[in-house]
Amino acid sequence: MRLILLGPPGAGKGTQAVRIVEKYGIPQLSTGDMLRAAVAAGTPVGLKAKAVMESGGLVSDDIVIGIVADRIEEGDAKKGFILDGFPRTVAQAEALDAMLKGKGLKLDAVVELVVDQKALVGRIVKRAEDAKAAGQPVRKDDDPEVFKTRLEAYNRDTAVVSPYYAATGKLKTVDGMQNIDQVTASLFAILEDARATA
Numbered sequence: 001m002r003l004i005l006l007g008p009p010g011a012g013k014g015t016q017a018v019r020i021v022e023k024y025g026i027p028q029l030s031t032g033d034m035l036r037a038a039v040a041a042g043t044p045v046g047l048k049a050k051a052v053m054e055s056g057g058l059v060s061d062d063i064v065i066g067i068v069a070d071r072i073e074e075g076d077a078k079k080g081f082i083l084d085g086f087p088r089t090v091a092q093a094e095a096l097d098a099m100l101k102g103k104g105l106k107l108d109a110v111v112e113l114v115v116d117q118k119a120l121v122g123r124i125v126k127r128a129e130d131a132k133a134a135g136q137p138v139r140k141d142d143d144p145e146v147f148k149t150r151l152e153a154y155n156r157d158t159a160v161v162s163p164y165y166a167a168t169g170k171l172k173t174v175d176g177m178q179n180i181d182q183v184t185a186s187l188f189a190i191l192e193d194a195r196a197t198a
């Protein structure tokens with residue numbers, strides 16, 4: 001199963017991806033996680049990405065496409081994967097198409113979590129508070145002001161990715177304002193359907 005989760009920052013993609021990982025035994029490929037790891041390790045990619053991530057902007061297509069191309073070559077991704085946070089631009093979506101085509105692979109599902117953007121800042125404030133309470137590091141870009149910049153980047157560059165997939169007939173939507181379990185149930189129903197028709 002190869003799938004893409006779309007939706008603005010704070011929509012719940014990461015939370016739902018963890019559940020899909022458990023059920024389907026496929027890895028979650030989060031470009032945000034990969035970039036944060038690169039920043040923490042001080043790799044050349046991390047050094048290039050750090051400032052732009054902290055400001056809430058998008059890392060360049062070349063860098064992100066490169067890390068995804070490398071990651072899907074790894075053994076655990078052979079049986080499938082969930083892409084979380086990628087593609088974030090049409091150029092990334094086109095690059096992914098080319099990568100998969102080159103390997104004779106296709107996407108099974110593209111699911112967008114549709115949310116009320118006005119509710120998102122509240123969610124992100126809660127995510128930062130929960131992380132703090134659990135003694136986990138708080139993401140610098142979960143600061144409310146930086147979050148607004150991330151949302152602007154989403155609306156400017158990433159909102160066009162859904163229509164890109166809608167045009168291929170692959171896009172499905174889930175109401176991301178339902179509670180977490182309801183979102184999971186809606187997602188699983190779509191994935192079961194995709195698996196049955198694969």
Ligand code: AMP
Pocket residue numbers: 009031032033035052053054056057058059060061064084085086087088089092141150
């Ligand atoms: P996320 O964890 O998905 O919210 O990503 C955190 C940050 O990493 C984003 O605000 C961007 O700066 C960067 N990032 C993650 N994925 C991408 C991507 N596909 N394209 C560009 N930048 C990305």
